[in-house]
Amino acid sequence: MVKKGLLTFPSLPSIVATGVTAGPLEKKSPFHSHFDKIYDDESCDAKTNEHGHAKLMEDACMIALSKLGKVPSDADFFLVGDLVNQMTPSNFTATSIGIPYIGVFAACATSVSSMLLAALLTESGMSQLTIAGSASQHNAIERQFRYPIEYGAQKGETAQWTATAAGIAAITPHRNGVPSIVCGTFGKAVDMGMTDPLNMGAAMAPAAADTLKRHLEGHNKQVSDYDCIMTGDLGKNGFAIFIKLVQNQGITNIDNFSDAGMEFYGKNPDFMAGASGAGCSAAVYLSEVYAKLLSKEYKKVLLIATGALLSPMSFQQGDTIPSIAHAIELTMK
Amino acid sequence: MDKEKYAKIEQSITPTTPILKNVFRAFITGGTICLIAQFIAVFYMTFFNFTERTASNPTVATMIFISMLLTGFGLYKKIGQFGGAGGAVPITGFGNAVISAAIEHKTEGYVLGVGGNMFKLAGSVILFGVFSAFLVALVKTILVKLGVATW
Known part of the structure; x- marks a missing residue:
């Protein structure tokens, strides 16, 4: 059954392994013990930040494959994305890794959109092993969207800090003993007229609320069905707005709600409203959440990755910020 | 939900900019930078053959040099984050804008990278x-x- 962006996967494709890499500042993350590799250098000892970004992603892929005892040539599809112009870090990773590649862009929601597409390929029987995920590198993304790294611009408390992290999932047909993908919902691009690129949580919150509503209604689920409902990178402010919108929908019990971006740096005020970036949600989902599913602490989770679909040019031209949220439901039996 | 209704919800939750705090911090930061520059100007007038009018050029050059060092060592962005306009408005902020862009674009080469981008801000x-x-x-x-x- 596929209708209005709703996806169900009766064959229950499985996330059999994950690879998560992160930069040096990410040691401050409460999730860092679950990361597979943490670099001492922000650009991973590569000659440019963009090459460092590619290395971050490539190492995460190799870690995920090595956990399975596989090599890149064993994989059928490579579905990844990032936020740099024309996604060159993903392109360079795809070049060196050599798996048939489809670049995926949904801004910071790429973590989930790539996994949903991987699940579709697996469900259709076209894939025995697909590598999916996303990454971001602080310096490369900040220069893409904002000012030079060393420029002394003041950021307010609604601004977010692009995380240096990559999260990669290896997805295969169903296997027992690992988390499986039950269903998902592709989001609609929602634009509520927000224009401030230093308050992207406010732009993304309505998209997350819309996707949550459509997922629950479309798949006939309740909020209480889940051990954890985690949004992507709304940050403190965006998450507070999201909760307000959810409560306006008549959902009162919000104990199981959290946000990967808000939690990423342990709510440290040095990082303003929290983390953002395509690697933020991917890293948390595929380390912390994945580990809790494996240990059966979580049985069922709903992950709603959020993305702000702006470019530096679009906001300079005065355009509002359209946003998107994609949802994926994972279960552990 | 319409945009106006959402804007109301958004505004009720988004924290307002702490203007008084920011103004105070900008005053302290900008004032401190100018005080340091004043000391340097007095230094040039006392130990070199400069008048109050001619001392401004070497003072500005010295302040930009200090700003360049602070930018290179990753400290000016911390001053900017604390002081806001107090860090941006004095000549050191101008120096920071030029130098940070130059550092940023070094990877694209000296002509198209540094040369083409250092004045972008x-x-x-x-x-x-x-x-x-x-x-x-x-x-x-x-x-x-x-x-x-x-x-």
Whole structure:
């Protein structure tokens, strides 16, 4: 059954392994013990930040494959994305890794959109092993969207800090003993007229609320069905707005709600409203959440990755910020 | 839900900019930078052959040099985050804008990278600075010609 962006996967494709890499500042993350590799250098000892970004992603892929005892040539599809112009870090990773590649862009929601597409390929029987995920590198993304790294611009408390992290999932047909993908919902691009690129949580919150509503209604689920409902990178402010919108929908019990971006740096005020970036949600989902599913602490989770679909040019031209949220439901039996 | 209704919800939750706190911090930061520059100007007047008028050039150059070092060591962005406009408005902020862009674009080469981009933030300051100086000079010239003011 596929209708209005709703996806169900009766064959229950499985996330059999994950690879998560992160930069040096990410040691401050409460999730860092679950990361597979943490670099001492922000650009991973590569000659440019963009090459460092590619290395971050490539190492995460190799870690995920090595956990399975596989090599890149064993994989059928490579579905990844990032936020740099024309996604060159993903392109360079795809070049060196050599798996048939489809670049995926949904801004910071790429973590989930790539996994949903991987699940579709697996469900259709076209894939025995697909590598999916996303990454971001602080310096490369900040220069893409904002000012030079060393420029002394003041950021307010609604601004977010692009995380240096990559999260990669290896997805295969169903296997027992690992988390499986039950269903998902592709989001609609929602634009509520927000224009401030230093308050992207406010732009993304309505998209997350819309996707949550459509997922629950479309798949006939309740909020209480889940051990954890985690949004992507709304940050403190965006998450507070999201909760307000959810409560306006008549959902009162919000104990199981959290946000990967808000939690990423342990709510440290040095990082303003929290983390953002395509690697933020991917890293948390595929380390912390994945580990809790494996240990059966979580049985069922709903992950709603959020993305702000702006470019530096679009906001300079005065355009509002359209946003998107994609949802994926994972279960552990 | 319509945009206006959402804007109301958003505004009720998004924290307002702490203007008083920011103004105070900008005052302290900008004031401190100017105080340091004043010491340097006095230093040039005391130990070198500069007058109050001519000391400004070497003072500005020294302040930009200090700003360059602070930017290179990753400290100026911390001053900027604390002081806001207090860090941006003095000449050190201008230096920071130029130097941070130059560092950022070094990977694209010296001509297209550093040369083509180092004024991408500061360029508008130069353009509108020169243009406003031209306008002010024009007004003053007219006033002097009319005998209303003197140079």
